[in-house]
Amino acid sequence: MTTLIKAACAACLLASTFAHAQSNPEANLPLWEFGLGAAGLSTPSYPGADERENRVLVFPNIVYRGKILRADRSGINARLFSSDRAEFDIGFAGALPSDSDDVDERAGMPDLGPLLEFGPRLKLRLADLGNNRRIRAELPLRAVIEAKSGLHARGTTFEPRLAYEMAGERGVWTLETNLSVVLGDRRINRHFYEVAPRYATATRAAYTAESGLIATRLGLFGSRRINEDVRLFGYVRYESFKGAANRDSPLHVKDSAVSGGVGVMWTFKRSARRANGGETVDPALM
Numbered sequence: 001m002t003t004l005i006k007a008a009c010a011a012c013l014l015a016s017t018f019a020h021a022q023s024n025p026e027a028n029l030p031l032w033e034f035g036l037g038a039a040g041l042s043t044p045s046y047p048g049a050d051e052r053e054n055r056v057l058v059f060p061n062i063v064y065r066g067k068i069l070r071a072d073r074s075g076i077n078a079r080l081f082s083s084d085r086a087e088f089d090i091g092f093a094g095a096l097p098s099d100s101d102d103v104d105e106r107a108g109m110p111d112l113g114p115l116l117e118f119g120p121r122l123k124l125r126l127a128d129l130g131n132n133r134r135i136r137a138e139l140p141l142r143a144v145i146e147a148k149s150g151l152h153a154r155g156t157t158f159e160p161r162l163a164y165e166m167a168g169e170r171g172v173w174t175l176e177t178n179l180s181v182v183l184g185d186r187r188i189n190r191h192f193y194e195v196a197p198r199y200a201t202a203t204r205a206a207y208t209a210e211s212g213l214i215a216t217r218l219g220l221f222g223s224r225r226i227n228e229d230v231r232l233f234g235y236v237r238y239e240s241f242k243g244a245a246n247r248d249s250p251l252h253v254k255d256s257a258v259s260g261g262v263g264v265m266w267t268f269k270r271s272a273r274r275a276n277g278g279e280t281v282d283p284a285l286m
Helices: 004-009 017-023 186-193
Strands: 032-044 052-065 069-072 075-082 086-095 115-128 133-147 151-158 161-167 173-184 212-225 230-240 256-270
Touching: 052 256, 086 133, 115 151, 133 186, 151 186, 186 212
Parallel strands: none
Antiparallel strands: 032 052, 032 256, 052 069, 069 075, 075 086, 086 115, 115 133, 133 151, 133 161, 151 173, 161 173, 173 212, 212 230, 230 256
16 A cells, blocks of 8 residues: 555655665765746556556655754655664555546445555664665555545555665666565455445445455666656556465455556755765665
């Protein structure tokens, strides 16, 4: 469960610091940076849906490098522990809504509202391979809340992720590929796949969702710096729903899907004050 904006910007916010911090872990970076981003994105309406959401988004590009409060390529988080090899934080993310009128299988059912996610995450640097290459792992556990006519708990997800990262000299370009699995408890799977008896029709049987696998994901993210302030980015992600816990749901109609997007990030303001300490597991954009 990740926000569409976060998915598109992940490669962009792999920093030039990625290369720089290898030789200088006390890189003296601005405490904060501010700008704008824009992206064109295409993704399934929800995992296993046949219809797609195509969006053009404009959003703030914010980087903040506080000792505890952080805003970077991983989202907004409160970093509670950090070392050269491990980092533990409380992070926030989200996902955009989906209108059931635009999804044939969900016609007449409630819309899927925007989702807010928060919870603990352990990040590990597994290996430094030299030449600005490394392998890392992330273990995020997220509580999911739907923001629709109030706030409503929608369960918990766990998405262990293994990533391989590389960068050009001084971060002119970055590339990341990652593999993850998304697991959900019964409540979040009900949110996507359950059909209550009152919504059953002649072509849509009632269904009780179960906890378990939602998707297996393989992603590729890349970015290219045009100048000090402008960076282009793009991503493509393949998702497999084979083996998912709720493939028998009438709302689960596809066994695979591809998401993608391209965009640009523009930074137009940086603080004169410098951040304290160097980047460790997850350096941010310089």
